[in-house]
Amino acid sequence: MSNYRIDDLQINNLKLKQDKNLFCFGTDSVLLANFAEPKKNCQLLDIGTGNGIIPVLLSAKIYAKQIIGLEIQKESAELAKENVKLNNLENIIKIVTGDINSPDLFPGASFDYITCNPPYKPVGTGIKNDITPLAIARHEIKCTLKDIIEKSSYLLKSKGKLALVHKPERLAEIIYLMKASGIEPKKLQMVYSRHDTPPCLILIEGVKNGGVELKHLTPIYIYDEEGNYTANISQLYSKKKG
Numbered sequence: 001m002s003n004y005r006i007d008d009l010q011i012n013n014l015k016l017k018q019d020k021n022l023f024c025f026g027t028d029s030v031l032l033a034n035f036a037e038p039k040k041n042c043q044l045l046d047i048g049t050g051n052g053i054i055p056v057l058l059s060a061k062i063y064a065k066q067i068i069g070l071e072i073q074k075e076s077a078e079l080a081k082e083n084v085k086l087n088n089l090e091n092i093i094k095i096v097t098g099d100i101n102s103p104d105l106f107p108g109a110s111f112d113y114i115t116c117n118p119p120y121k122p123v124g125t126g127i128k129n130d131i132t133p134l135a136i137a138r139h140e141i142k143c144t145l146k147d148i149i150e151k152s153s154y155l156l157k158s159k160g161k162l163a164l165v166h167k168p169e170r171l172a173e174i175i176y177l178m179k180a181s182g183i184e185p186k187k188l189q190m191v192y193s194r195h196d197t198p199p200c201l202i203l204i205e206g207v208k209n210g211g212v213e214l215k216h217l218t219p220i221y222i223y224d225e226e227g228n229y230t231a232n233i234s235q236l237y238s239k240k241k242g
Helices: 027-036 053-059 074-086 131-139 144-155 168-178
Strands: 005-008 015-019 045-046 066-071 091-097 110-114 156-166 183-194 198-209
Touching: 005 091, 015 027, 027 053, 027 156, 045 053, 045 144, 053 066, 053 074, 053 091, 053 144, 066 074, 074 091, 110 144, 144 156, 144 183, 156 168, 156 183, 168 183, 168 198
Parallel strands: 045 066, 045 110, 066 091, 110 156
Antiparallel strands: 005 015, 156 198, 183 198
């Protein structure tokens, strides 16, 4: 039985091939692609791109000069390349296999915008023995939150932006690391499963060398009282290029 499936992304006839043995995208990736607001003709980097879901979705929403998806795991990077070809996006998206901590991977100050859906679990928690592709995607085995934010600061142009999706319990750490790296948190949105639950995700955008002012966006609720997707979630794919 095949481990692969092809999902319809419900926008611009885009599709995504997924391998259930690797990391499959979830609501968090879709939320981040929707939250991110890169300008036209930008040079964009997606760190830890996995199967390429965020670059593929962003290709339908923005006119980017180029979108680079960086992935450390060879199998995931190869799948991301297949998804770029599947959607005929070779002229917009480039997939690079590499480690964000490698010196000289990209020149400094070379990106206008960076997105990242990083591993949520910090060093020293969760699995340690069975280092599977899924474990690497979920745990800070290959890179830490500190690595991602510090490298993003190096790679961003002045006034360039970093957008992350993460867990609420690490918000204080994210803000501290952003400020320490010269990235000022400017936009924050809380995501809730339901109206009667604590937040399950955060979306945050910071600006390199930006001024001090944090804007709180209207919260997002994923499910309504009946357990169905809310209108906000159902319409996520409807945003067109602008």
